[in-house]
Amino acid sequence: VSGLLERLQAVLGPEHVLVDPDLRASYETDWTRRWTATASAVVRPADTSEVADVVRTCAAAGQPMVIRGGGTGLVNGSVPAAGEVVVSLERLRTLDAVDEVSAQITVGAGVTLAALQAQVRPLGLDFGVDFAARDSCTLGGMVATNAGGERVLRWGVTRTQVAGIEAVLADGTVISRLAGLPKDNTGYDLPGLLAGSEGTLAVITRLRLRLVPRLPARVVALLALESVAAAVDVVRRLRSLASLEAAELFLADGLTLVRRHTGSPAPFVATYPVFLLAECAARTDPSEELLELLEGAAEVADAVIASDAPGRSALWRYREAHTESINAEGVPVKLDVAVPLPRLAEAVDRLPGVVAAVAPGARTVLFGHVNEGNLHVNVLGAPDAAAEHAVEVAVLELVAGLDGSISAEHGVGRAKREFLRLSRGPAEIAAMQAIKSALDPNGMLNPGVLLP
Numbered sequence: 001v002s003g004l005l006e007r008l009q010a011v012l013g014p015e016h017v018l019v020d021p022d023l024r025a026s027y028e029t030d031w032t033r034r035w036t037a038t039a040s041a042v043v044r045p046a047d048t049s050e051v052a053d054v055v056r057t058c059a060a061a062g063q064p065m066v067i068r069g070g071g072t073g074l075v076n077g078s079v080p081a082a083g084e085v086v087v088s089l090e091r092l093r094t095l096d097a098v099d100e101v102s103a104q105i106t107v108g109a110g111v112t113l114a115a116l117q118a119q120v121r122p123l124g125l126d127f128g129v130d131f132a133a134r135d136s137c138t139l140g141g142m143v144a145t146n147a148g149g150e151r152v153l154r155w156g157v158t159r160t161q162v163a164g165i166e167a168v169l170a171d172g173t174v175i176s177r178l179a180g181l182p183k184d185n186t187g188y189d190l191p192g193l194l195a196g197s198e199g200t201l202a203v204i205t206r207l208r209l210r211l212v213p214r215l216p217a218r219v220v221a222l223l224a225l226e227s228v229a230a231a232v233d234v235v236r237r238l239r240s241l242a243s244l245e246a247a248e249l250f251l252a253d254g255l256t257l258v259r260r261h262t263g264s265p266a267p268f269v270a271t272y273p274v275f276l277l278a279e280c281a282a283r284t285d286p287s288e289e290l291l292e293l294l295e296g297a298a299e300v301a302d303a304v305i306a307s308d309a310p311g312r313s314a315l316w317r318y319r320e321a322h323t324e325s326i327n328a329e330g331v332p333v334k335l336d337v338a339v340p341l342p343r344l345a346e347a348v349d350r351l352p353g354v355v356a357a358v359a360p361g362a363r364t365v366l367f368g369h370v371n372e373g374n375l376h377v378n379v380l381g382a383p384d385a386a387a388e389h390a391v392e393v394a395v396l397e398l399v400a401g402l403d404g405s406i407s408a409e410h411g412v413g414r415a416k417r418e419f420l421r422l423s424r425g426p427a428e429i430a431a432m433q434a435i436k437s438a439l440d441p442n443g444m445l446n447p448g449v450l451l452p
């Protein structure tokens with residue numbers, strides 16, 4: 001390893017090859033705080049050509065690498081497992097001028113979502129994907145994991161926003177498709193393949209991203225409901241509004257946790273079991289059409305509406321503060337599942353029971369993105385590692401039995417790898433293995449992530 005470190009120092013400069021344990025530490029875990037292991041070094045290349053040099057140098061030495069964006073992952077996909085070199089893309093922060101004619105922008109992989117939003121919003125444009133980790137998560141990581149979030153019902157997942165990619169392959173060669181042509185029907189869609197590949201096929205270094213209109217008139221409604229079935233039915237009707245942009249679910253115990261952690265006031269005088277947060281956005285004020293629709297919805301027991309920015313963020317905080325509020329109580333088992341929407345209420349109904357059966361005393365907190373049938377299952381207080389594993393098995397088998405997915409938007413990483421077979425058949429997994437072997441035959445990139 002020492003010869004390799006000297007070569008990496010010669011390529012990047014000693015200040016960008018971190019070997020000191022204190023300096024490495026923040027790169028050796030993710031937002032779950034559940035997984036950690038030692039890296040041989042953390043390297044911080046500045047651009048595509050330095051990434052290519054790093055990959056070539058490590059590959060020549062047979063040194064596996066873990067690729068890292070903002071470290072906000074939740075599935076042990078950006079954490080070393082056994083002495084890998086962590087390749088942090090945090091210095092790839094170039095933000096080109098917005099191409100307003102095409103409504104596209106080219107960015108470095110290390111640009112945060114919040115920095116992209118700050119660059120494009122003054123021009124009346126926006127990025128179609130958004131979620132609570134925006135200040136830390138990076139575009140390279142978002143594309144590598146095909147992140148989802150809160151606006152998927154309107155604009156689609158991250159893969160949909162990708163118009164081009166520059167990436168370094170496992171042997172250090174660079175592929176670059178950044179022209180962003182909406183029509184370019186010339187064979188395999190390599191950017192589409194790399195989106196969601198979780199760093200296992202190549203290192204994404206630059207992106208050409210589609211932008212969407214930043215719709216200026218917005219209204220957020222927090223609705224109190226008696227059941228998840230009612231929430232699903234309200235969302236079914238809300239979809240008739242072209243302005244609908246988000247439809248998020250949380251439950252009474254999640255609200256209690258969030259209020260304890262944030263000090264936010266109770267949104268309603270009475271208590272309710274289920275909450276639906278909906279946002280509409282348009283060129284002109286969508287409040288009236290939203291209110292009209294809600295007036296006809298008998299299931300809505302109570303509602304708070306906000307159209308000014310501070311009021312909207314106060315309502316969003318009840319939903320977005322779930323992750324940090326749960327983490328403040330302990331290290332949860334985090335599962336991110338999706339079921340067909342007609343079965344969402346059944347899933348919410350059955351999940352606490354299957355958890356309690358294998359981890360008595362544990363607490364199940366559920367929240368998520370209604371329209372995609374996407375539930376975040378957070379289990380606090382499982383007594384030991386065996387119980388945590390039993391929780392994973394019980395939840396994911398239930399979800400598979402409902403024709404669902406074991407990972408809706410967080411990806412597979414190493415954390416969900418043993419369960420991939422519940423969502424993908426043997427022929428599909430073999431096809432994925434064949435792609436991995438073709439592009440990274442020596443297993444240098446994110447070994448153990450996604451596939452064994």
Ligand code: MLT
Nearest residue numbers: 131132149320323368376
């Ligand atoms: C969210 O929707 O808030 C994220 O997926 C994060 C989480 O699941 O904790």
Ligand code: ZN
Nearest residue numbers: 149369376409
């Ligand atoms: Zn989510």
